[in-house]
Amino acid sequence: EGGSEARLRAFLDGIQHGSDLADLLEQLEDEDRVRVLQLLAPDDPALAAEALAEMEPDEHPEDSLAALNAVQIAAVVAELSDDDAADMIGEMAPADRDRVLAALPHQDAGDIRDLMAYDEESAGGIMTAELVTLRVNQTAAQAIDEVRRQAHGMDEFYGIVFVVDEREVLQGTVSLRDLVTADPSTSVRELVQDPIAVVLPETDQEEVGRVVSKYNLTIIPVVDGGGRLLGGVTFDDVIDIIEAESTEDLFKFVSVSAEEEVRGGWVDAVRLRLPWLFINLLTAFSAASVVYLFEDTLSKVSLLAVCMPVIAGMGGNAGTQALAVTVRRLALSSERSGTPWNVVGKELLVGATNGLATGLVASGAAFLLCMATGANVLLAVVVLLAMLLNLTVGGFAGAFVPTVLERLGVDPAVASSIFVTTFTDMCGFFLLLGLATELLL
Amino acid sequence: EGGSEARLRAFLDGIQHGSDLADLLEQLEDEDRVRVLQLLAPDDPALAAEALAEMEPDEHPEDSLAALNAVQIAAVVAELSDDDAADMIGEMAPADRDRVLAALPHQDAGDIRDLMAYDEESAGGIMTAELVTLRVNQTAAQAIDEVRRQAHGMDEFYGIVFVVDEREVLQGTVSLRDLVTADPSTSVRELVQDPIAVVLPETDQEEVGRVVSKYNLTIIPVVDGGGRLLGGVTFDDVIDIIEAESTEDLFKFVSVSAEEEVRGGWVDAVRLRLPWLFINLLTAFSAASVVYLFEDTLSKVSLLAVCMPVIAGMGGNAGTQALAVTVRRLALSSERSGTPWNVVGKELLVGATNGLATGLVASGAAFLLCMATGANVLLAVVVLLAMLLNLTVGGFAGAFVPTVLERLGVDPAVASSIFVTTFTDMCGFFLLLGLATELLL
Incomplete structure (x- = not known):
């Protein structure tokens, strides 16, 4: 046991960055994760904290944190940024949550409780309250001293200092570079720049991501309705949001619940996917009922059943292509799109052209089949x-459905491909079997 | 004309950030874009440059830049970061490219040419060469003076300074915060930290995004094989990459070419989608040929044609769900996944469970239909x-196909849903019609 501990220590010495340790912890069983953290907590709580913060939420780092004793918890949480601590403690069972908060200094526990009050997916839920703030009436030299004092030990400081008045109302920002470059006696008032953008704590994280990405900010201030500075959302959280939203958009597209964890277990996967499959079953019944309408035609021309999957599948594929392009177009435009109906026209034209090209080839194949079978x-x-x-x-349909949804204020990504393919299945069967009834019988 | 110019000027005065002007320019026709830029170039070239850099590549900002005269081009390009200038000039027709480069100071034109030599989608293609660099033998005070000198007018400086030796080999980084916080006589040697991560210029941008996202870096150094510092990729470019890759992944998933521009015209859309639709036509023919094998059974039990879209559609949907979850799981794991075969087992179990649940309901519906029709x-x-x-x-299939592709070193996202749904179509028809031939005839 002592020998294995020494080997583990030697191994951990080789790890320099929390992200690498996070990857390693994710490969271990729960009890081994806790053993590693117990070893690290007294010597290098910053590495332990960084590793927990960098673990995938699906891997439930909060369980490992909750398994430590009060002294270890206090050491590790002191090194977590307040937003990561709030996220992790917020995921715990109520009993664990109370025990962990009790292990923290009173002030820190209060700050974390405040952050936990915001919706997880809002600006408030992802912001840090650890900012460097200044008053306008300081000089550049005083400001640098103040930055030195406040930024000491802060783990997320990207050189942006927030300037507030005596009521904590945000006046603007100044970069550490400008403070350093300016004459030391210059007043902060002369250096402060208007904030490029701010968000409210209740702003949805997706919108925060859009604003940060638009203005290339390392940190965006979060203010209340009165303009008072509450915190800031940093670019690293924005990168995580954009990655998570991109998973979510793909999942919505193919009717997988956004709640499904990519590393989740099979029981959860069944629970979350089955409702969608039952919706799909209903839509499949509608397509089947169109076929049923033409049962008589089908019994007379059984080759039509051979053509059915070709017509329906091709329509579904073309519709899904149009849907994907339109959904991304809507997602990427920060402004409400200028000329959405043009998009529908474009997709109609693309569908008709591709339909003609593939239709001629399929028709040639059908001709040969008819010749061969008489x-x-x-x-x-x-x-x-x-x-x-x-x-x-x-x-x-691929362009019209998401465009209408967006006009109605509904997330166009919920126009999952199920609905478009149901529509093309129904139309495809109706067209094929209806035209056959008219022309062949 | 003079009046409209005055109104345009007054309007432009209200715009403070390049991103907002970019949104506006995107709404205008090409010639109006050029008129706005011509007005801005002499007075506020920085705003014009920022707007061009923030326009969507699909909107072809390089065309507007190329339409300016040599003086205007020189003024605007001087305010562009070198990587944005290289991107934009690289998109131009060769004649425009030469004309624009000729308008620039010799040194700048050379630097931009160097950047243009790298693959657009590599670290070299997105890096900036405008970095603040120091030598280890300077003191903190000298270093701050150096930062002041080098960072002046640099538009992307996030407080990270690179330390190099006399051969430009990267020694590490030091933050402006640490320089400011340290005693002025401290040597940079004592403050320098090992680089957390570096990339080569030929590293794919998707990999650069993964590394930056993993280690939360504002800028990642790009070094050549000998460790010499060539440039850095900043977080704002990484955010753009992650957004672009997420569009690309969705497009691959539904068989839309990554080259398709979300705001592109209909002719390009036809050109890029038609090859995929022809591939889909071939796969649809394979599914149809399975049906053709059982034409005799179908002509005897025409209700089977009604069941065909239900069995095939449900299998396709369940397969696509499994595919989406597996593809995202593979995309999000930075390490090669530990236990991929477990994933296939999980999806098999999920598919069987959901198949039993939806099968019982569909079977009940089929029973009622049989009773009603005799x-x-x-x-x-x-x-x-x-x-x-x-x-x-x-x-x-949804889990197995991407897992095998990844093992083979192929991007698992190319396992587009076409192939999985073809497979479920063929199996579905074979199962339905084959079992019917055995049990019903």
Whole structure:
């Protein structure tokens, strides 16, 4: 046991950055994670804290933190940034949460409780309250002394200092570079720049990400309705948000719940996916009922069943392409899009052109099949028309549905491909079997 | 004309940030964009430069830049960061490119040419060469003077200074905060920290994004094979990369080319999507040929054609869910995943469970349909088995295909849903029609 501890220590000596330790911890079982953290907590609590903060939320770093004793918890949490501490403690069971907060200095516990009060996915839920702040009436030299004092030991300081008045109302920002570059007797008042952008604590994190990405900020101030500075959201949290939202958008697109954890267990996956599959079952029944309407036609021309998956599948694919392009277009435009109906027109045109091209090829194949089997060659005309029209419908639906949803103030990403493909399935079957009933019987 | 110019000037006075002007320019026609830039270039070239840099690449800011005269170009490009200038000039037609480079000071044109030599999607293609660099033998006080001198007018300086030796080999980094906080006589040697991570100029931008996101860096140094400092990639470029890669991943997923611009025209969209649709047509023919094998069964039990879209669609949906979760899991793990085969096992289990649940419901519906139409009620058993097995196959394929691709060193995101749904279509038809042939005929 003593030998293995020595080996573990030697091993940990080789690790310099919390992210690398986080990767390692994620490979270990829960009890081994706790053993590593217990070893580290007294000697290098900063490394332990950084590793916990960098672990994937799916890996539940809060469980490892909660398994430490009060002294170890106090040492590690003191090295966590306040927003990471609030996130982690917020994920704990109420009993663990109280025990951990009790282990912290009174002031810190209060600050963390304040942050925990905000919605996790809002600016308040991801902001840090550890900022360097100045008053306008200081000189550059005094300001640098103040930065020196406040920034000491702060783990997220990117050279941006916030200037506030006596009521803590945000006046603007000044960079450490400008303070250093200025004549030492210059007043901060002359150096302060208007804030480029601010957000409210209740602003959704996705919107925070958009603003930070638009203005290239390392930190964006969070203010209350009266303009008082509450905290700041740093670029590293924004990168995490953009990554998480990108997973969420793909998941919505294919009808996977945003709650599903990529490393989650199978029971959770069943629970979260089954409702969507039942919705899909209902939509599949609608497509099937269109087929049922034409059962008589199908029993007379059984080759139509061979064409069904081709027409429906191609329409669904073209519709999904149009949907993906339109959804991303809407997601990436920070302003409400200028000319959305043009998009629908464009996709209609693209669908019709692609429908004509693929329809001609499919129709040629159908012609050969009819010649080989002695079936009515008009089937080739039916296939061409059904393909052309179904891809046109697919392009239209793929662009129209998300555009309308956005107009209605609904997240266009919920226009998951299920609905577009149901629509193209139904239209495809109706076109193929309806045209066949008219032209072949 | 003079009046409209005055109004335009008054309007531009209200705009403070380049991003806002970029949004505005994107709404204008090409010639109006150029008129705005011509007005701005002499008075506020920094705003003009920032706006061009912040425009979406799809909006072709390089065309507006190329339309200016040599004096205006020189003024605007002087305010662009070198990486943005290289990107923009690299997008121009060769004649425009030469004309613009000729308008620049010799040294700047040379630096931009150097950056243009790197692949656009590599670290070299997105790095800036405008860094603040120091030698180890300076004191903190000398270093601050040096920062003051070098950082003046630099538009991307986030408080990180690079320390190099006399051969420009990177020794480490020191933050402006540490320089300010240290005793002025301290040697830089004592303050320098090992670089947390470095990348080579040929490193793919997606990998650069992963490293920056992992270690929360505002700027990551780019070094050549000998360790010489060539430049740095800043967090704002990383945010742009992560957003672009997320669009690309969704596009790959639904078989839209990564080259397609979300605001592109319809002709480009047809050109880029049609090849994928022809691939989809081939896969649809394979599914149709499975149906053709069972034409005899279908002509005897025409209700089977009604069940076909349900079995195939549900399998495709379950497979796509498994694929999305697995692809994101692989994309988000920076290390090669520890236990990938567990994932396949998990998805197999999820597919079987969901297949049983939805199969029972679909089977009940099939039973009622058989009772109503007087068909053989064994069809309900066929539907249950086909659904259970097809969703199991879907879960397996959705997890297996990207996992194998990643093992082979291929980007798992190319396992687009087309291939998984073709597989579930073929299996679904084979299961439904094959079981029906055995049990119903």
